[in-house]
Amino acid sequence: MIKTMNSQVLIIGSGGAGLRAAISAADAGAKVLLVCKGKVNRSGSTLLAGANVSADVMCDGRSMAAMNIPGIGDENDSKEKFFNDIILEGVYLNDRKLVHQYVENAPQVIKEIVDSNSNLHPKGDDREIGIPGSTIIDTYYNMMKTRDITVVQDSALVELLKAEDASVAGALFLDLIHGELFAVQAGATVLATGGMHNCYTFTSGTTGLAGEGQAAAIRAGAEMTEMEMVTFCPGVITHPAKWRGSILPYIIHTNDHFRLRNSKNEEFLAKHLPQSAVDLALHSEWNKLLLCYAMYKEVADEGNGDAYGGVTFDMEYDSKEQEQEFYDSHPYLKEGACLSIMDYLRAHHGIPVYGAAHYFDGGLKVDETFATTLPGLFAAGECTGGTFGSNRVSAATTQMLVQGLQAGKTAAECALAHEAKPICPACLEKAIADAEKPFAVKGEDPRLLKKRINEIVSRAAGIVREQQQLEEGLAAIEALQLEQYGVTVADRAYNRSWMDWLECRAMIDCAKGILRSSLARKESRGVFIRSDYFFTDNDNWLVSTHYKNGEVWLEPVDQTEIPAPAGKLDYIANIEAVIKRLTYS
Amino acid sequence: MKTINVKINRGGSYQEYAQVPVEEGMSVMDVLELLYETKDNTLAFFRHEACHQEACGKCLVKANGKVCLACGTEVCGDLVLDPWSSKVVRDLVCE
Numbered sequence: 099m100i101k102t103m104n105s106q107v108l109i110i111g112s113g114g115a116g117l118r119a120a121i122s123a124a125d126a127g128a129k130v131l132l133v134c135k136g137k138v139n140r141s142g143s144t145l146l147a148g149a150n151v152s153a154d155v156m157c158d159g160r161s162m163a164a165m166n167i168p169g170i171g172d173e174n175d176s177k178e179k180f181f182n183d184i185i186l187e188g189v190y191l192n193d194r195k196l197v198h199q200y201v202e203n204a205p206q207v208i209k210e211i212v213d214s215n216s217n218l219h220p221k222g223d224d225r226e227i228g229i230p231g232s233t234i235i236d237t238y239y240n241m242m243k244t245r246d247i248t249v250v251q252d253s254a255l256v257e258l259l260k261a262e263d264a265s266v267a268g269a270l271f272l273d274l275i276h277g278e279l280f281a282v283q284a285g286a287t288v289l290a291t292g293g294m295h296n297c298y299t300f301t302s303g304t305t306g307l308a309g310e311g312q313a314a315a316i317r318a319g320a321e322m323t324e325m326e327m328v329t330f331c332p333g334v335i336t337h338p339a340k341w342r343g344s345i346l347p348y349i350i351h352t353n354d355h356f357r358l359r360n361s362k363n364e365e366f367l368a369k370h371l372p373q374s375a376v377d378l379a380l381h382s383e384w385n386k387l388l389l390c391y392a393m394y395k396e397v398a399d400e401g402n403g404d405a406y407g408g409v410t411f412d413m414e415y416d417s418k419e420q421e422q423e424f425y426d427s428h429p430y431l432k433e434g435a436c437l438s439i440m441d442y443l444r445a446h447h448g449i450p451v452y453g454a455a456h457y458f459d460g461g462l463k464v465d466e467t468f469a470t471t472l473p474g475l476f477a478a479g480e481c482t483g484g485t486f487g488s489n490r491v492s493a494a495t496t497q498m499l500v501q502g503l504q505a506g507k508t509a510a511e512c513a514l515a516h517e518a519k520p521i522c523p524a525c526l527e528k529a530i531a532d533a534e535k536p537f538a539v540k541g542e543d544p545r546l547l548k549k550r551i552n553e554i555v556s557r558a559a560g561i562v563r564e565q566q567q568l569e570e571g572l573a574a575i576e577a578l579q580l581e582q583y584g585v586t587v588a589d590r591a592y593n594r595s596w597m598d599w600l601e602c603r604a605m606i607d608c609a610k611g612i613l614r615s616s617l618a619r620k621e622s623r624g625v626f627i628r629s630d631y632f633f634t635d636n637d638n639w640l641v642s643t644h645y646k647n648g649e650v651w652l653e654p655v656d657q658t659e660i661p662a663p664a665g666k667l668d669y670i671a672n673i674e675a676v677i678k679r680l681t682y683s
Numbered sequence: 684m685k686t687i688n689v690k691i692n693r694g695g696s697y698q699e700y701a702q703v704p705v706e707e708g709m710s711v712m713d714v715l716e717l718l719y720e721t722k723d724n725t726l727a728f729f730r731h732e733a734c735h736q737e738a739c740g741k742c743l744v745k746a747n748g749k750v751c752l753a754c755g756t757e758v759c760g761d762l763v764l765d766p767w768s769s770k771v772v773r774d775l776v777c778e
Contacts, residue, residue, distance in 0.1 A: 145739060146736060150738045305731065305735065306731055344736055587724075589773065592772050592774075594726070595725075
């Protein structure tokens with residue numbers, strides 16, 4: 099029999115959401131066990147937020163002004179205006195209750211970071227400060243260390259485990275280093291496992307983001323929402339290989355000096371966007387979707403991509419003084435890997451970039467207490483869906499913290515209210531047997547399957563989608579036979595092919611959700627672009643997609659607060675119209 | 684495109700991979716991943732949750748005698764790779 103650990107609250111993941119949830123749960127009086135896939139203070143997306151040089155954390159300007167950081171904040175702003183803007187940015191698809199929770203709690207978590215880092219001196223503006231991802235994670239890691247929280251590292255989620263009454267009663271993990279399965283029995287379980295990046299070939303995430311949390315929840319029968327919404331980041335390095343996946347060009351692009359050129363050395367934004375939208379792409383926080391769309395058109399439709407499948411990002415200055423001014427205002431560019439990247443960019447007159455899978459707007463359906471649809475299971479951060487509707491402009495770093503803050507509290511209340519229910523022995527036995535299947539198969543190599551999944555999802559559910567490609571992609575994913583793939587090494591210790599097999603299982607489950615939900619939405623909205631339905635239709639599509647047990651259905655999104663205007667507009671024209679309504683436009 | 688020879692300490696003896704094709708700007712991590720993808724699917728090195736951007740500090744290896752981050756070390760020529768510590772789990776993976 100495998101080793102079983104016990105806890106009142108089990109937290110899965112150690113990015114900002116997991117760490118903040120662990121702290122909340124411990125402060126509420128629960129015994130807490132946190133299990134993470136990598137190193138507790140150095141795994142997950144949080145570390146790479148803002149290329150680990152400048153990740154935005156955001157709240158309303160008035161609350162920001164109260165932090166007393168010189169030059170930051172805006173007394174004339176308000177939580178109401180911030181709320182309004184997040185709904186518009188999400189193109190009216192946001193779950194308003196989750197947005198209220200975000201807006202109300204954002205000042206608290208930002209204050210925690212500012213108060214814990216007296217030497218921070220962050221830069222920012224009315225609603226945001228920019229700090230390295232590692233500073234965020236260190237803040238909460240240090241806070242966690244002062245609590246009695248048990249941590250288990252280098253262990254991947256394999257399956258959620260249920261009690262006899264079908265509530266979630268813990269989870270099965272694989273200790274990746276030693277190759278041993280172990281179970282955790284808990285009164286409440288919090289998923290904080292981040293995005294589903296590994297479904298795609300080109301991503302800005304760490305190597306471990308395979309969507310194991312979402313996939314385990316899907317297999318357990320949880321409801322997912324807005325799975326079709328995937329944010330791509332436009333300025334992600336494709337070459338040289340050692341920097342592939344870095345978002346540094348994106349982080350420094352919001353200024354007047356950057357240029358994007360195709361393989362013929364031509365600028366191309368104006369070919370694909372009206373001038374007003376080009377201005378928005380260059381100067382607004384809506385740049386991700388507009389730039390990705392233009393890049394996609396130039397590369398996929400016009401065939402003007404470079405050798406690495408993307409375009410060239412370059413910086414141009416009118417004078418040496420202007421260049422010096424830029425570097426002085428971005429001091430992190432003068433050292434380490436950032437300096438090397440900038441040196442490369444100068445020497446080669448640009449660096450190859452393209453749109454990478456970056457942030458998953460959809461995920462587990464949660465209420466404002468961060469309870470999922472399964473009793474005993476809670477979720478926080480990027481693995482959830484609904485907060486940002488169809489487009490996240492506001493900060494994911496703040497999302498993970500405010501949601502972790504509440505999810506930890508709710509989970510502790512749940513766990514303290516009743517004795518932990520024992521894991522159903524048959525459920526555990528099945529989970530172990532399923533995970534060990536590849537050892538009994540002399541089959542194909544799972545690394546090949548991983549590539550195949552990446553190719554299918556990247557082609558069918560990329561920056562721009564259409565019916566036939568989505569149908570073909572879904573058919574191809576459904577035709578994959580996971581059971582035909584087996585491990586290539588019998589030794590269980592650090593068995594990469596076993597890890598790949600388990601990741602493939604998760605990626606397939608997530609991919610089905612992404613593809614089915616994409617097929618269900620027959621319009622374009624926010625980051626979701628359909629070439630065959632290139633319009634945003636508020637008369638018929640103010641609905642969220644929901645996915646459970648392989649089925650997709652649509653539900654109206656409550657428009658009581660900040661209702662969308664009626665009508666149907668061209669996709670780009672609608673974005674322009676929405677931006678005009680923002681309080682900061 | 685040029686080729687290099689890579690020798691990897693696997694449990695005390697070296698396995699040699701000859702004529703590994705490398706491009707400008709590849710890191711030791713990129714070479715290990717290339718070997719895993721194209722030449723040897725039994726090779727073990729830290730990969731399960733790596734940042735690839737010199738931020739997590741988990742991909743330590745000894746490259747040509749010097750302990751370094753696999754993701755942050757550019758490949759300039761032939762490579763001899765050893766585990767960075769004596770607590771070896773398998774191949775280049777250490778406790």
